[in-house]
Amino acid sequence: MVETKKPGKIVILGTGGTIAGTASQASDHVGYTAAQLGVEQLMAALPGLTQVLSGRPFALEQVAQLDSKDMDGVTWHLLAARCHFWLSQDDVQSVVVTHGTDTLEETAWFLHEVLQPSKSLILTCAMRPATALAADGPQNLMDALTLACDGGRAGTWVVCAGQIHSARQVQKVHPYRLDAFSSGEAGPAAWVEAGRVRWAGKSVERHLAEVSLPTFLQILPLEWPVVEVLLSHAGASRRRVDALVASGVDGLVVACTGNGTVHHAIEEGLLDAEKQGVRIRLSTRCLTGQIVGDATRWPDVEGLSPVKARISLMLELLSERMKAV
Numbered sequence: 001m002v003e004t005k006k007p008g009k010i011v012i013l014g015t016g017g018t019i020a021g022t023a024s025q026a027s028d029h030v031g032y033t034a035a036q037l038g039v040e041q042l043m044a045a046l047p048g049l050t051q052v053l054s055g056r057p058f059a060l061e062q063v064a065q066l067d068s069k070d071m072d073g074v075t076w077h078l079l080a081a082r083c084h085f086w087l088s089q090d091d092v093q094s095v096v097v098t099h100g101t102d103t104l105e106e107t108a109w110f111l112h113e114v115l116q117p118s119k120s121l122i123l124t125c126a127m128r129p130a131t132a133l134a135a136d137g138p139q140n141l142m143d144a145l146t147l148a149c150d151g152g153r154a155g156t157w158v159v160c161a162g163q164i165h166s167a168r169q170v171q172k173v174h175p176y177r178l179d180a181f182s183s184g185e186a187g188p189a190a191w192v193e194a195g196r197v198r199w200a201g202k203s204v205e206r207h208l209a210e211v212s213l214p215t216f217l218q219i220l221p222l223e224w225p226v227v228e229v230l231l232s233h234a235g236a237s238r239r240r241v242d243a244l245v246a247s248g249v250d251g252l253v254v255a256c257t258g259n260g261t262v263h264h265a266i267e268e269g270l271l272d273a274e275k276q277g278v279r280i281r282l283s284t285r286c287l288t289g290q291i292v293g294d295a296t297r298w299p300d301v302e303g304l305s306p307v308k309a310r311i312s313l314m315l316e317l318l319s320e321r322m323k324a325v
């Protein structure tokens with residue numbers, strides 16, 4: 001007898017955001033409150049759910065309920081643990097996370113680095129609240145489920161407006177438009193078209209983090225290294241650097257001008273900060289591209305945006321701290 005493999009389970013984890021937001025009027029796209037509806041309600045609003053899942057079982061869990069502008073280390077810790085739990089179940093094919101758009105790229109990069117998933121971990125979102133006349137959340141969630149049921153490409157993916165972006169490349173680039181995300185020069189990794197996924201090519205992401213999830217979960221969420229982002233700009237002073245060093249910061253990421261250049265006043269502050277043991281990394285404030293060449297005083301973080309470079313530096317410091325104990 002030929003044994004037919006049961007289709008894998010899809011798990012959907014809710015964390016809040018505009019996708020779960022409500023407004024008092026259907027025409028209101030900005031005056032709404034994020035994180036009001038549970039993940040059960042989001043799924044109940046999907047008309048084509050049965051077709052897209054085509055017989056796959058699914059499980060729902062509300063991990064958090066927040067506006068992602070307020071995302072914090074405690075929630076990241078819990079979310080990483082729940083994603084890890086579900087992804088390590090043999091019968092689970094993929095995990096989908098509903099999330100606010102504002103810090104989505106940071107959560108995606110963080111999860112990608114600590115989980116290094118061998119299945120599909122998919123984040124999706126919405127730019128309009130669930131009560132909007134033409135809400136985008138249901139379609140984005142459907143597209144995320146389509147990807148979840150697809151062949152299951154390993155990695156962490158962000159689905160929005162019919163596009164699939166890798167965790168490394170994705171950035172929110174617009175505060176209002178429905179297609180608010182971009183992968184810059186790299187372009188989307190794939191598209192969801194009429195219920196099918198079309199990949200742009202092979203896309204396998206290298207990991208930078210040395211800290212594995214079991215290691216990461218040993219630390220208390222409040223013991224994260226403190227890393228701040230500094231902006232280099234015309235007329236800058238070293239005041240912020242000095243204040244951050246005095247407050248006990250462990251690392252600083254500079255969002256540099258152009259190809260990794262730093263205002264001389266900030267640079268003087270950074271040189272002193274480094275003498276006091278503060279780790280410095282560079283990123284560019286340019287919206288696309290990355291620092292080229294080796295002319296910079298401090299290393300850049302392999303083309304990551306400043307907010308993602310901050311996450312990678314935290315994980316780097318964390319892994320050193322874990323090795324030292």
Ligand code: SIN
Pocket residue numbers: 016017018019034066067068069099100101102103125126127
């Ligand atoms: C949020 O990030 O939670 C609110 C904004 C959004 O989801 O678009």
